[in-house]
Amino acid sequence: MQTIKHTLIGPIRQAITMAGLPMKGALKDEQLDIISEAGILIKNDRIHQIGNYWDLYPEAQSIGAEMVSLKGDFVALPGLIDCHTHICFGGSRAQDYAMRNAGKSYLEIAKAGGGIWDTVTQTRKAKQEKLVHLTVQRANRHLKDGITTIEVKSGYGLSVAEELKMLRAIQEANESTYADLIPTCLAAHIPPKDFQGTQRDYLKAIADELFPILQEEGLANRIDAFIEDTAFTPEDIQSYLHKAKKMSFDITVHADQFHTGGSQVAVNFGAISVDHLEASTDKEIALLAQSDTIAVALPGASMGLGVAYTPARKLLDAGASLAIASDWNPGSAPMGDLLMQAAVLGTYEKLSNAEVLAGITTRAAAALNLHDRGQLNPGMLADIVLFPTADYREITYMQGRLKPFKVFKNGVEIK
Numbered sequence: 001m002q003t004i005k006h007t008l009i010g011p012i013r014q015a016i017t018m019a020g021l022p023m024k025g026a027l028k029d030e031q032l033d034i035i036s037e038a039g040i041l042i043k044n045d046r047i048h049q050i051g052n053y054w055d056l057y058p059e060a061q062s063i064g065a066e067m068v069s070l071k072g073d074f075v076a077l078p079g080l081i082d083c084h085t086h087i088c089f090g091g092s093r094a095q096d097y098a099m100r101n102a103g104k105s106y107l108e109i110a111k112a113g114g115g116i117w118d119t120v121t122q123t124r125k126a127k128q129e130k131l132v133h134l135t136v137q138r139a140n141r142h143l144k145d146g147i148t149t150i151e152v153k154s155g156y157g158l159s160v161a162e163e164l165k166m167l168r169a170i171q172e173a174n175e176s177t178y179a180d181l182i183p184t185c186l187a188a189h190i191p192p193k194d195f196q197g198t199q200r201d202y203l204k205a206i207a208d209e210l211f212p213i214l215q216e217e218g219l220a221n222r223i224d225a226f227i228e229d230t231a232f233t234p235e236d237i238q239s240y241l242h243k244a245k246k247m248s249f250d251i252t253v254h255a256d257q258f259h260t261g262g263s264q265v266a267v268n269f270g271a272i273s274v275d276h277l278e279a280s281t282d283k284e285i286a287l288l289a290q291s292d293t294i295a296v297a298l299p300g301a302s303m304g305l306g307v308a309y310t311p312a313r314k315l316l317d318a319g320a321s322l323a324i325a326s327d328w329n330p331g332s333a334p335m336g337d338l339l340m341q342a343a344v345l346g347t348y349e350k351l352s353n354a355e356v357l358a359g360i361t362t363r364a365a366a367a368l369n370l371h372d373r374g375q376l377n378p379g380m381l382a383d384i385v386l387f388p389t390a391d392y393r394e395i396t397y398m399q400g401r402l403k404p405f406k407v408f409k410n411g412v413e414i415k
């Protein structure tokens with residue numbers, strides 16, 4: 001019989017619940033549900049009640065709740081969600097970064113031994129145990145920054161055996177960190193240089209051989225593909241995504257990073273999310289706004305590559321749903337600082353605090369097809385971040401410099 005544990009946290013100067021917000025379109029700060037002098041009563045791993053602290057206090061006392069009594073000013077947010085990362089990898093691409101800043105092109109960097117294939121080579125050399133250690137290390141850094149749910153892609157294996165190594169490492173890492181790691185199979189990242197056959201032959205081999213093992217071992221229920229001139233064309237990827245959809249995988253797509261075309265594929269296949277979109281034009285923006293596919297902006301990649309940001313303002317004004325993720329990876333987005341990147345995107349794209357915060361909480365949860373987090377509401381996972389400030393606007397104003405004071409994951413204080 002499970003022991004019931006109650007915990008009351010408070011008093012909290014402001015609890016930003018992120019509840020009641022529409023999933024699509026622009027948001028104003030006035031739409032935020034803010035509870036002043038709040039208390040959050042937790043039952044095991046879920047939020048049981050949220051409201052005025054002093055109203056909840058007598059009940060909490062009567063049921064013997066553990067009291068997390070706060071002294072000072074704090075703002076509570078739902079645990080942050082990073083819905084697009086590549087934190088399972090080996091090696092470094094510092095050379096790429098230096099060459100790119102020195103004016104070298106993507107092709108020149110690749111010819112010099114850099115690019116994604118460099119990370120593939122280094123990740124293949126790493127043993128599974130090493131990848132587990134590195135992934136846990138990076139996940140725990142995210143966790144300290146208040147990010148309690150982290151999507152993690154494969155895609156640096158690019159063979160059945162090596163993709164399995166990566167996804168098993170992600171699965172094992174998930175058991176060694178308090179953060180929830182959500183695995184995604186990105187075997188369709190780039191065409192592997194050592195595969196004997198066409199791009200379509202490679203995709204067929206992956207779909208036929210790898211997909212059934214993913215389901216058998218429960219390694220991933222999400223399939224991703226990079227649609228780009230240097231990766232896979234919209235025509236190449238059709239059969240691959242048809243197979244994924246037929247097998248009931250959730251689909252997500254890297255699209256419109258340098259050239260358009262990928263977002264159309266994502267919408268056609270009913271993808272949960274479509275990520276990057278830096279090259280999206282008004283045509284693609286209108287297409288996404290009319291769909292239920294969530295646009296995911298990756299400002300870290302724009303910073304790392306020195307390119308334009310995702311047209312977040314236009315997407316929201318057109319009626320699209322927008323999430324924001326770090327794209328933490330060794331090549332284009334090595335920083336991995338979600339809150340800082342989201343705040344900077346807000347500055348450049350003129351996003352309200354509500355839009356930025358929704359992008360890394362409730363709308364990011366939707367981009368992962370998760371419905372039990374992203375809000376401070378009864379029944380939701382007790383993933384809670386406390387920032388040491390009296391005004392929630394300080395969180396984006398400080399552009400990532402304001403760090404969490406306490407982080408709770410599934411009701412457990414981990415910082």
